[in-house]
Amino acid sequence: MKKNWLSYMLVSALLSGALTSCSDSFLDLKDRNHFTNENFWQNKADAESALATAYSPIKYQMNGYYGAFDGWLNLNSRGDDIFTILNEEASMWDIANFQNSATTGNDPYGALYSGIQRANIVLKYIDDVPASGITESDRITIKGEALTLRAYQYFLLVNNYGDVPLRLVPSSEDDPNKTASPAAEVWQQIEKDLLTAINDGNLPENRPAEQKGRIEKGAAIAILGKVYVSQYKYKEAKELLKGFINSSYSHFGTTGKRYQLMENFVDNFTTANENNAESVFELQYSSDGDLTWGNESGINLGSSLAQFIGPAKSGGWAKLMPSAFLVSEFTEETRGNRPTIQDENGDWVTNPDKKAQPDSKYDKRIYASLFFTPDEYGDWVSEENGWYDGKFYGGLFTMDDLWTGNASKMAGGAPIFNVRQASGGAQVGKFLLKKYTAHYVKSKSADNMGNPEGKANNVRIIRFAEVLLLYAEACAKEGDVVEANWALNQIRQRAGLPEKECAQSELMKEIEHQCLLEFFGEGHRFDDLKRWYSTLQIQAIFKENDKQGASNFREKHKYYPIPAGEINNSSVEQNSLWK
Known part of the structure; x- marks a missing residue:
């Protein structure tokens, strides 16, 4: 997929310039070495190249959404x-x-409108491709994909800006002085586009490997479910997402359906497990290209996340840290007692009668989300693959190395992490953001943009975990306690937490807690609070x-x-x- 995406992106700048300037004099040109609407829309490959440009404003390396x-x-x-x-x-x-x-x-306001413009161009001109160059099935699929991309970018606009102009045709055919439409009209158009894409868009349920990253039917349904929940249309969301889950979901470790939670939470944030069974919509990044800063020059196709958030010691810029509140929530619930006993010499050894005891003290998601030293907090977890060099202790970087490496960054202030202790009181700790760093790369400068593996990591925009939690919220708001608890317990089980049955009055508190821990550092928290x-x-x-x-x-x-x-x-x- 990444090599194909590279070839699509190389025409992006040309398409965005040539196909948005639809003057009569421009279209009269006959030079076959330049793109025009007259000579471009010849076959499926042309249409897919144009469609690819509608993705790029979401994923621009630096200034995309x-x-x-x-x-x-x-x-x-x-x-x-x-x-x-x-x-x-x-x-x-x-x-x-x-x-x-x-x-x-x-x-990102202008970038999102660029994406909408490009989707509008595809929807306008896809029918110009002759039947000899594309099957009707592929034509319909491309339309469905373009409608979903337009709807998603309008969702990002209306959710972040309120009333915005509604443009449904290429700018050359639209009123240049168009004013903003009421948010209600924008929401209505988003729903219309998504329903058309889902019901009539011929979107595939599972794309082959070389097409991964492109919109599938599940992505359109998940986006619509999020659109419904964002408008408090919980009845519609519950019905839609229940059908999606029943038709597509299998528990981790089972096969036969499209989506499932990955057993290991960290598999959602490394290059080794991209486009996995939990991924519903994933932005594709590549190690191809030179080390440059830009958006869609066709030169740099990598992600910069690790560079911006990784620890300074590993080549990152460390611009963000976990909050003390987040750490307190992660360490609030423990999984059980340490599975060891003391032998006759006073040494701690594995207790053969407690094999079912947990393999870590805390919620399993904390180890993929945060850098910290577990045994300093009475934990017994072992990170076999470690950080950066494959060794958790005595290796290239200890937690003290990462912490002191960030000292100059934290000089202006840092959270005070008070971790609750079983004996009572609290212990001041050290925690850094780990999710989406390149901690899995064996390099001293893994988080620097010059590291090809780190910059190739895809960004998971919608995971099946979000579908389950949106469904739990819709069920809670509709009074379906049984289904809300079922969905929540799928999330809790993957996190290694015991099953929990919440009463109606407790559901939203548990949903909020699980959303906080599940999507920490993925940009969800503010929008969730705004909704609730x-x-x-x-x-x-x-x-x-x-x-x-x-x-x-x-x-x-x-x-x-x-x-x-x-x-x-x-x-x-x-x-x-x-x-």
């Missing part, structure tokens, strides 16, 4: 599960502290959890302001909350 710089950093910095390092990026700091404005940093709580409630939660800038949080901060550059060059008005 999930790009490392103004994407990933900002998505995560607004949540109370992340501590943002002072004096790193001015725009990120302003957003983390809710002091941002319409001129803060770069913004009022502005005053969110501010109170932020204050209780020592979120940076908690006192600054206001209703307007539920949204990004529309960038000043967009306001100055169009008829779009600023979101009313930001005027």
